[in-house]
Amino acid sequence: MTGSTEPHFAAVAALLGDPARANILRALMDGRARTAKELAAIAGVTAPTASGHLGKLVAAELLSVLAQGRHRYYRLAGSLVACTIESLMALAGEKPLPRHRHNRALTGALRAGRTCYDHLAGRLGVQIHDRLLREGCLLPALHDDGDGGHRHGGDGDYTVSAAGRLLLAKLEIDVAAVARQKRGFARPCLDWSERVPHLAGGLGAAIAGRCFEQGWLLRRPDSRAVTLTPAGQLGLARVFGIDAAREMAAAAEGADG
């Protein structure tokens, strides 16, 4: 009786706890939008059942929906959703000791580099995050409360230094423009496979977006894993000073426990 009211997080966890919904969410973890029918097939349920699940997920604001003609496209509501799921995966991943030999190649690729909603994760994402932090491009959030008005939802968690603006300009990213977006600016997101944060938020999305636009990285059709191109190898070395090919190969190798 001390506090028998249901905690808020329990309702969210229950949403994530159903197998069908979990499959839907996992499929959307790459940030792409999918139709209700596609998601029904992925979840292995009929269209009515999937519709019910999707309705609940939208009501809980875990998913957002865009109606386009007779199709309805569902996607994750934000990177915070993806971050929470990554965190759950980190918690669930180490326990069962599955020893699945057969899909080691797949998980290896996922560990090397993948998308987490709209930003980069895996070894590649962590390397970029660490590099920006180490070079002083990203500063760990003053939280300057001296002046009032600290709306805790709006202000970014990292700030970008002058050096950071310079570096990101090489990627043709306008930091000020990103900061003007109404979303989280630059937030750490606990990485499922590396157990260290990578960069989420608008800035993380901008970096990932430029990597795809420039052909540095390619999305794989049915996986969150990304492929590094030769141009990407050069570009990432030039901008971030990281040996992406070596890092990603090392992460892929160490796929098993």
Add this chain to the structure above:
Amino acid sequence: MTGSTEPHFAAVAALLGDPARANILRALMDGRARTAKELAAIAGVTAPTASGHLGKLVAAELLSVLAQGRHRYYRLAGSLVACTIESLMALAGEKPLPRHRHNRALTGALRAGRTCYDHLAGRLGVQIHDRLLREGCLLPALHDDGDGGHRHGGDGDYTVSAAGRLLLAKLEIDVAAVARQKRGFARPCLDWSERVPHLAGGLGAAIAGRCFEQGWLLRRPDSRAVTLTPAGQLGLARVFGIDAAREMAAAAEGADG
């Protein structure tokens, strides 16, 4: 049919999704151990029901149990569990816009400073984390894969510099001894209220422990919130160079959205 096997994280989320279990976990978020009977009362269920829940949570390695006489003490299995729940709270917290006026003081105190499993969180925890990072006491994890043997579960995510060892010696913390522990050494943990990582792992626990031992901080009986003592105000200023009273007051003020 693309991938209709249940994702691992769904099972964990389902565990967290039951109201009774969620209440149990929330009660254990302060890192203290409690008996089965206490937890049954907190969850609002009878002893047999609680026993079933606790058994499942232990089987899933979310909880660990210590038998002592005829009592069995349950506690969170590790800081990663606490981190995941914090992440879920962050996801669940912003949506419903609860506008609970009556317990604003409570959430204010929680935002100011609280325990997260065995380490400090809230504004206080974030301040310490940031300070250590800013002063170069904590270095963001090389992840040196050059040599083999990178057991991803064992190595810490932050490393402590010489300056850090010096600073922590002022707290009578032997960094080498902490590093020898079989647990995560120093990991960032996403803070529920501040949306920025604080310091988890053995080092975070050691810092929190010394703060309690020296009477700098007091645990409140039925809350995760901590109270700053005058000695703590002085000590934290001396060791970390932070104005804890001012920071915590500011965080408590901004409790509402």
Add this chain to the structure above:
DNA sequence: CCGATGCTTCGGCCGCGACCGAAGCATCCC
């Protein structure tokens, strides 16, 4: 040794929620 206490296991009850088929709208194409 006996009763009290703490915790667990065992059956059985019961309700929530996932699931499906059928039907109802909306949209697109011919």
Add this chain to the structure above:
DNA sequence: GGGATGCTTCGGTCGCGGCCGAAGCATCGG
């Protein structure tokens, strides 16, 4: 307009799992 496609709502079934009371072990106290 008519048929096909995509999605949702509506009833109804059913199984999983939370819940409790009673009983079974263990431990502590006298």
